[in-house]
C-alpha cells in the first residue's frame with residue numbers, strides 16, 4: 049500500500065500531537081519530517097518520534113519530494129505564508145484553525161490554493177469528536193425534528209501564559225477560541241451564521257487588557273434560515289476544560305459533552321468526587337486522531353476534504369463579525385460567501401434592533 053508522505057510545520061503543543069498521531073497511529077501515513085522555527089525543538093520532537101529529518105522552515109520542508117502533504121500547526125499569523133509556499137510546491141495542506149486571521153487573507157488563500165489545485169483541510173476538530181459525529185447523524189436522520197437552537201459553551205481551565213498574547217502571533221479570543229463554536233454551529237445547523245451580536249469583557253484576567261483582548265464572551269446569533277444560536281466562551285473555569293453543546297429541535301434535543309474524564313467516583317462521608325477533563329489534548333484526543341486519519345484517507349483517495357478552506361474562511365468571517373460587533377456594540381452581518389460562486393454575498397444592513 050502506498051503511504052502518504054507527510055511533514056509537520058510547527059511542533060509546539062498541538063503540532064507535536066499531530067506529528068505523534070501521524071507517526072504512530074495512522075498506518076496509511078509516513079511522517080517524513082518535522083519543522084519548527086525553533087530548530088532545537090524540531091530536532092527534539094524528531095528524536096522523540098524516531099524520524100530522521102528535522103528542519104526550521106516551510107521552504108526546507110517542501111523541498112522533500114517524498115512529502116506530499118503538509119500539516120501547518122504554527123501560530124495563526126503564519127498559516128497564510130506557509131499555505132502559499134505549499135500551494136506553489138503542489139503540496140496538499142492540513143491547516144490548524146483559525147484558517148487565517150483576516151477575511152481578506154482567507155479569500156486570497158481560497159483562490160491561491162484552488163488555482164494551485166492543492167487540497168486544504170482545516171483543523172476544526174469538533175467535527176470529528178465522537179459525540180458530535182453521532183449528533184450530526186441523528187440530526188440528519190430527523191430524530192429531533194428540525195434544529196431550532198444551537199447552544200454551546202466553552203470554558204478553558206485557566207488563561208494561557210501572558211506570552212501567548214504578548215507574542216502577537218496568535219489570534220484574539222474570537223479568532224483563537226470561539227472560532228471552534230462558529231464552525232460547530234455552521235456544521236450542526238447545516239446553515240450559515242448570518243448575524244451576530246457579541247458581548248465581551250475582561251473579568252478575570254486583567255493582564256489581557258493591554259493586548260486589547262477579552263477573557264469572557266457571550267454571543268447571540270441568527271442563522272440564515274432564521275434559526276438561533278447562543279454561545280458562551282470563558283477563559284478561567286477554575287475546575288477544568290468544559291465543552292458542552294446542545295441542539296434543540298422541534299421534536300427533541302441532543303446534549304453533547306461531558307465533564308468527567310475517568311469512569312471512577314470516590315464516595316466518602318465528605319460526598320462524591322470525580323475527576324474533570326483538564327486539557328484539550330485529553331478531551332479531543334479521539335477528534336485529533338480522527339481528523340488526521342480522515343485527511344490522510346481523503347488525500348490518498350483523491351477526494352475533497354470534509355472540512356475545507358471554504359469552511360475555514362466562513363468561520364474566520366464569523367469571528368471577524370463577532371469582533372466588530374463587540375467593538376461597536378451592535379449586531380453585525382457576517383460577510384458570508386457562497387460555496388458555489390465564492391462571491392461575497394451582498395452585505396445586509398443589520399437594523400439596530
Ligand SMILES: NC(=O)c1ccc[n+]([C@@H]2O[C@H](COP(=O)([O-])OP(=O)(O)OC[C@H]3O[C@@H](n4cnc5c(N)ncnc54)[C@H](O)[C@@H]3O)[C@@H](O)[C@H]2O)c1
Pocket residue numbers: 057058059060061062063083084085086089104105106121122123124126144145146171172173224328332
Ligand atoms: N484544534 C485545536 O483544538 C487546537 C488546539 C491548540 C492549538 N491549535 C492551533 O494550533 C496552532 C499552534 O498552536 P500551539 O498551541 O501548538 O502553539 P505553540 O506555541 O505551542 O506551538 C507553535 C510552534 O510553532 C513554532 N513556530 C512559530 N512560528 C513558526 C514559523 N513561522 N515556522 C515554523 N514554526 C514556527 C514555534 O516555535 C512553536 O514550536 C494554532 O493555530 C492554534 O490555534 C488548535
